[in-house]
Amino acid sequence: MSDDAVRDELLRLENVDAWYGTAQALFGVSLSVPRGGVVALLGRNGAGKSTTLRSIMRIEVRTRGEISYAGRDLTRAGTTGVARLGIGYVPEDRRIFGRMTVRENLLLGRHLARGDREPLPLTEILDTFPMLVPLLDRLGGVLSGGEQQLLAVARALVGRPELMLLDEPSEGLAPLTLRQVRTAIQSAHDAFGATVLLAEQNATFALSLAQRVAVIDTGRIVFTGATEELRARPELMSRYLGVESAGAAAGTGS
Amino acid sequence: MMERLRALPGWWRVVAAVVVLVAVMAIVPIFGSGAAVFFWGSVAVTALYAMSVNLLIGVAGIPSFGQAAYFGIGAYAVGVLHHEGLPILLVLLVAVLAAGLAAAVVAALGLRATGLAFSMLTLAFAQALYTLVFQLDTFGGENGIVGLLPESVLGIDLTDGTSLWLFTMTMVAAGIGGLWILQHSPFGRTLMMIREDPARTRALGIQVRRYEIAAFAAAGAAAGLAGALFAYVQGLVVPEYLFWTRSGEPILMSIIGGMRHFFGPVVGSVIYRWSVDVLSDITAAWVLWVGLAFLVIVLAAPGGLLGLPAQIRSWRSRRTIAPPSVTSVESLGDES
Amino acid sequence: MSLLLLTSGLAQGMILFLAASGLTLVFGVMGVLNFAHGGFFALGAFIVYSLTGGASIPAWQYLLLSVVGAGLVGVVGMAFEVVVFRRIYHLPHLDALLATYAVLLTITGAITQIWGVAARGQPMPSEFRSALRFGDAVVPVYDIALLVIGGLVAVGLWFLLERTTFGRSVRAISADRQMSASLGIDIKVVFTVMLGLGLGLAGLGGALVAPLVQLDAGLAAVFVIQSFAVVIVGGLGSIAGALVAALALGLLNSIMVSIDPALAGFSLYIGMTVVLLIRPQGIFGHRAERP
Numbered sequence: 060m061s062d063d064a065v066r067d068e069l070l071r072l073e074n075v076d077a078w079y080g081t082a083q084a085l086f087g088v089s090l091s092v093p094r095g096g097v098v099a100l101l102g103r104n105g106a107g108k109s110t111t112l113r114s115i116m117r118i119e120v121r122t123r124g125e126i127s128y129a130g131r132d133l134t135r136a137g138t139t140g141v142a143r144l145g146i147g148y149v150p151e152d153r154r155i156f157g158r159m160t161v162r163e164n165l166l167l168g169r170h171l172a173r174g175d176r177e178p179l180p181l182t183e184i185l186d187t188f189p190m191l192v193p194l195l196d197r198l199g200g201v202l203s204g205g206e207q208q209l210l211a212v213a214r215a216l217v218g219r220p221e222l223m224l225l226d227e228p229s230e231g232l233a234p235l236t237l238r239q240v241r242t243a244i245q246s247a248h249d250a251f252g253a254t255v256l257l258a259e260q261n262a263t264f265a266l267s268l269a270q271r272v273a274v275i276d277t278g279r280i281v282f283t284g285a286t287e288e289l290r291a292r293p294e295l296m297s298r299y300l301g302v303e304s305a306g307a308a309a310g311t312g313s
Numbered sequence: 314m315m316e317r318l319r320a321l322p323g324w325w326r327v328v329a330a331v332v333v334l335v336a337v338m339a340i341v342p343i344f345g346s347g348a349a350v351f352f353w354g355s356v357a358v359t360a361l362y363a364m365s366v367n368l369l370i371g372v373a374g375i376p377s378f379g380q381a382a383y384f385g386i387g388a389y390a391v392g393v394l395h396h397e398g399l400p401i402l403l404v405l406l407v408a409v410l411a412a413g414l415a416a417a418v419v420a421a422l423g424l425r426a427t428g429l430a431f432s433m434l435t436l437a438f439a440q441a442l443y444t445l446v447f448q449l450d451t452f453g454g455e456n457g458i459v460g461l462l463p464e465s466v467l468g469i470d471l472t473d474g475t476s477l478w479l480f481t482m483t484m485v486a487a488g489i490g491g492l493w494i495l496q497h498s499p500f501g502r503t504l505m506m507i508r509e510d511p512a513r514t515r516a517l518g519i520q521v522r523r524y525e526i527a528a529f530a531a532a533g534a535a536a537g538l539a540g541a542l543f544a545y546v547q548g549l550v551v552p553e554y555l556f557w558t559r560s561g562e563p564i565l566m567s568i569i570g571g572m573r574h575f576f577g578p579v580v581g582s583v584i585y586r587w588s589v590d591v592l593s594d595i596t597a598a599w600v601l602w603v604g605l606a607f608l609v610i611v612l613a614a615p616g617g618l619l620g621l622p623a624q625i626r627s628w629r630s631r632r633t634i635a636p637p638s639v640t641s642v643e644s645l646g647d648e649s
Numbered sequence: 650m651s652l653l654l655l656t657s658g659l660a661q662g663m664i665l666f667l668a669a670s671g672l673t674l675v676f677g678v679m680g681v682l683n684f685a686h687g688g689f690f691a692l693g694a695f696i697v698y699s700l701t702g703g704a705s706i707p708a709w710q711y712l713l714l715s716v717v718g719a720g721l722v723g724v725v726g727m728a729f730e731v732v733v734f735r736r737i738y739h740l741p742h743l744d745a746l747l748a749t750y751a752v753l754l755t756i757t758g759a760i761t762q763i764w765g766v767a768a769r770g771q772p773m774p775s776e777f778r779s780a781l782r783f784g785d786a787v788v789p790v791y792d793i794a795l796l797v798i799g800g801l802v803a804v805g806l807w808f809l810l811e812r813t814t815f816g817r818s819v820r821a822i823s824a825d826r827q828m829s830a831s832l833g834i835d836i837k838v839v840f841t842v843m844l845g846l847g848l849g850l851a852g853l854g855g856a857l858v859a860p861l862v863q864l865d866a867g868l869a870a871v872f873v874i875q876s877f878a879v880v881i882v883g884g885l886g887s888i889a890g891a892l893v894a895a896l897a898l899g900l901l902n903s904i905m906v907s908i909d910p911a912l913a914g915f916s917l918y919i920g921m922t923v924v925l926l927i928r929p930q931g932i933f934g935h936r937a938e939r940p
Contacts, residue, residue, distance in 0.1 A: 116831055118827055118830075118831070119827075137830070138827070138830035138831055139830045139833055139834065139835050139836060139837075142830065142831050142832060142833035143833045148831040148832075150828065150831065154825055154827075154828040154831075156820075156821055156824050156825065156828075157824070158820070158824060159817075159820065159821070159824075163817055166814075166817065167817060167818070167821050167829075167832050167834070168832060170818070170832050170833035170834045170835075171832055171833040172833075173833070214832070215832075218832070218833060370743070376742070376743045378746075422926060423925070423926065425926075425929075426925055426926070426929045428742055429682065429742045429746075430881075430925055430929040430930075432742075432743070432746065433877065433881050433921070433925055434922060434925040434926070436874070436877065437878065437881075437918045437921040437922040437925060438918075438922060440874055440878075440917075440918040440921075441915060441918035441919055441922060444913070444914040444915045444917075444918060445911075445915060448910075448911035448912070448913060448915075449911055556870070557870070557874050558870050561750055564747065565747075565750075565751075568747065596762070597761055597762075597765070597766045598758045598759070598761040598762035599758065600754050600755075600757050600758030600761065600866075601754075601755055601757075601758025601759050601761070601762055602758065603754055603758070604751050604752065604753070604754030604755030604756070604757070604758055605751075605755050607747075607750075607751040607754060608733070608748060608751035608752060608755060611744060611747050611748045611751055612736055612737070612748060615744060
């Protein structure tokens, strides 16, 4: 990696171990997310993707090792503090507030904005997510899975995060909704300028968005490199991601 | 001391306990004044009461917050029956059965609710009983029933302090012995299994609810015995015996001594009653200091005094690997 | 039912609501049932007693001092949150309950330390001692005042929770603490403020009850259990539930007392028992939505 890339590193994990209680879930994970990039963290169920994101967000895991964001040590911060540095988090199960309206869910995203990061006006968010407009006064709990996923991404964007952490946004979505979610993430990056760390099981989906990839298996990073490098290694794809070949992977999904 | 006792085989521990008991029974009246004999008599009864509560909370993991109800039922059984001229042992038997039966009914009706809801249910029942007893003239209203002076048991005169002390201690020892046998029986081991993992115990085909009801009844009966003895020691019963803070006290004592130790509640009640006795001579606001001490114990030494050695060992052996988790999420109402 | 019976029942209910509203608010957000709540209730009564000097003062002054007293109790409550409460949120239910019980004892003792053992009496402002006539019926002015104040508190709480940014954060935290933190909501600050608010409301309840009861440290233990009954019946965490339950229990109590004075207070615990047996989550309660 060139010096330039190091200087432009937004998020950095160096040799991170993580535990749930006494059970160790991550072993020496190192990961680098360049400013303005889209990085995919690929792995099967239980490989440690969510744990990696939770380690960054300081949720329920204990960690050892370096986790830094824009040069600041995250391991000493609380979840609120991490979020307020400008990290938008879209958790695995979306965690929409079911008894609040879609509008209220979006407004809650404003807490992320601090200092010179003004929250986005709702109109601007709704321009990007027009499908949410007719749902504004519905309760979050009655939305479909796809609608909730879009809402979760939109909610995280309201606070103008510099970094978005997305945990399996493709999970359980129908192809049409998947495309909408993909567009949403794309515009989070392109239109709102967010750096994206995307934890995914669905390689096709993730590789279509990412420039760089890390593959994680049983809590260890087993590959890092550009998207093209991974595509060129079908044995990795099949061994760690259950994808039979790169060609076959490209043919499925979207 | 306790550690060494634990290393002894079971029957030696029983012998040791009996030796200690006999020594205490002899020493207090020989060296203590009449007031001291009276004081330690009520402490002994309190210890039995705390033990009955610990059978539920410490052993079976059933969070009862209304044990004063059964203590009070035992005490009021004496209050109502004493002037009928019945033999003391019969009165005690009635007190124990009445308290045990009431507890069984409450548990049978209430154990559908779990956790906090069950705690609140036991509390509600005890408070309902308290308000009734407080208001009803049948039970002497707010003044209670006085003049409960036991005269004799099995032909032995009980009118002087020492003989009442010996009688009280014998009955307390019987009660504690009963709880010891219960707790070390297969029944007691099943209760501990339920405490540790109710779902697994259920999966083994054990009727968890039946065991819990039985435990609640046994604890109620023991509390009833304690209440009845307390009535005799004090010579009166008042509605305050049933007030909810009287349910809190034995829990407090068990925590102080250590809930996971059989004799924890005994240690706790001796320390509690003794320090209250000392403190209340110094300041009317003794509750302030008891509250602070209790707060420190709950937060810093939840295993109580007898749990301290184990806690220190675990501090020494556990090397912290990283800062503790940032957010701990407590579920709010998922169990109610 | 006579008008007097109705208003005195509802006024009693409003006192219960004032005592219980903060309790249910705190449970809804922190998930801890707070025995110490009663201590702050009693503290409110004693602080107002000291502020008035135990003298009979005009009604408007009394109400003003009650609010001031409630504010002081709220400040004490916030300090208490930072020093103690913060350490017990993560404990299991029983341990948390016991820790707050320890705090209740501490506050009860502190009240004895400060104000002594002898019971005090707070005179009722003379304006409140009169009664209004509606045809044949006579209604004490203080009952009406309690109804108005209770109503204002209920509306104020509704507005705060449903219509403000702070309220939105509070609702978010009570639904999903983790996600709220991940969105950048400062949970610590919200907790401190909520405990200050909840205990301040307890203080207000105590201040308004002061002219009606004998002031001694035992007030704490009596009112906390009555508040428990209200929040259990209404549903833990529900303000609307607390209001409905408090009014219903107040009314029920006044009806039962009119039948037989020996039944005073009984309805509270019977109501609590029946609700726990039939619908343990309370009338307005619901199961948590969090996974």
